[in-house]
Amino acid sequence: DIQMTQSPPSLSASLGDKVTITCQASQNINKYIAWYQQKPGKAPRQLIRYTSTLVSGTPSRFSGSGSGRDYSFSISNVESEDIASYYCLQYDNLWTFGGGTKLELK
Amino acid sequence: EVQLVESGGGLVQPGRSMKLSCAASGFTFNNYDMAWVCQAPKKGLEWVATISYDGSSTYYRDSVKGRFTISRDNAKSTLYLQMDSLRSEDTATYYCARLSGVLNWFAYWGQGTLVTVSS
Numbered sequence: 001d002i003q004m005t006q007s008p009p010s011l012s013a014s015l016g017d018k019v020t021i022t023c024q025a026s027q028n029i030n031k032y033i034a035w036y037q038q039k040p041g042k043a044p045r046q047l048i049r050y051t052s053t054l055v056s057g058t059p060s061r062f063s064g065s066g067s068g069r070d071y072s073f074s075i076s077n078v079e080s081e082d083i084a085s086y087y088c089l090q091y092d093n094l095w096t097f098g099g100g101t102k103l104e105l106k
Numbered sequence: 107e108v109q110l111v112e113s114g115g116g117l118v119q120p121g122r123s124m125k126l127s128c129a130a131s132g133f134t135f136n137n138y139d140m141a142w143v144c145q146a147p148k149k150g151l152e153w154v155a156t157i158s159y160d161g162s163s164t165y166y167r168d169s170v171k172g173r174f175t176i177s178r179d180n181a182k183s184t185l186y187l188q189m190d191s192l193r194s195e196d197t198a199t200y201y202c203a204r205l206s207g208v209l210n211w212f213a214y215w216g217q218g219t220l221v222t223v224s225s
Contacts, residue, residue: 001168034211036151043201043215044151050209087151091211094165095141095153 002026004090006098012106018076021101023088025069032092035064035073038100039084048073080105108132108214110202115219118192128185128202128216135183136160139205141212142176142187144198154200155187169195192223 003026013019023033031051036044046055048064051071061076075082083105088098114126126142142154155176156165164176175188185202199220203212 032209032211036212038151043217044212045215046211046213049206049211089151089211091209095156095212097151097153100150 002029002090002093002096004088004096004098006088006101008101009099010102010104012104013078014106015078015080017078017106018074019078019103020072020074021086021088023066023071023073023090023098025071025090025092028068029090029092031067032090033064033066033071034089034091035062036087036089037082037084038087044087075103078103108204110204110214110216112200112202112216112219115200115221117222117224119225120192120194120223122192123188123190124192124221126187126189126200126202126219126221128187130183130185130202130204133204135178136180138207139210140176140178140185141203141205142185143201143203143212143215144196145201145218146195146198149198152198156205157185189221192221194223197221197223 005024035048038044047058052064064073086101090096109131111129118124139158141156144154145151157176173191177186199218201218202216204214206213
């Protein structure tokens with residue numbers, strides 16, 4: 001089974017900051033990684049698929065990159081509506097989520 | 107508009123069974139693989155099970171193999187999760203998800219239904 005190590009578990013940012021979250025897979029996942037946003041009490045919302053492709057409706061301040069085992073997700077110019085938890089998902093071989101990152105306001 | 111509506115959650119005793127349903131609308135149900143994803147209280151997301159568009163293939167995480175069964179009724183556009191021999195660690199919100207259809211990530215999600223396993 002593929003494991004996904006996501007870091008950091010929590011992140012504190014000021015409005016306008018750039019933040020970066022990383023996910024490392026236990027093996028090459030061939031760029032098959034997606035990123036989700038989840039707000040309390042709500043279902044996850046897809047933001048990015050296939051490493052860096054923004055899903056329709058995802059603001060351009062969100063971005064993703066990476067290859068092989070190492071991937072990152074960034075939010076430039078953090079806005080108040082971005083305060084949420086974020087998860088990576090590998091879908092190269094079955095499906096595995098990262099442990100999540102809770103983004104809070106500083 | 108894609109809609110996924112889960113039902114069937116609630117309080118159940120350890121060792122008992124529960125069946126979840128997910129009613130789908132807004133897309134051609136029998137064209138897409140479907141899945142269940144769970145989230146224990148204040149914890150992260152965990153994939154539970156996936157079923158192919160025609161029901162011919164199923165996949166499960168190790169911790170539910172032999173206890174949970176995913177199935178679908180394409181005529182009713184409904185996805186199911188039969189959960190047997192429930193344990194306290196199965197307590198979670200269970201989300202129904204539609205896969206993308208290409209390369210297969212979780213593209214659409216229901217609002218979730220809470221299952222609490224407790225005596």
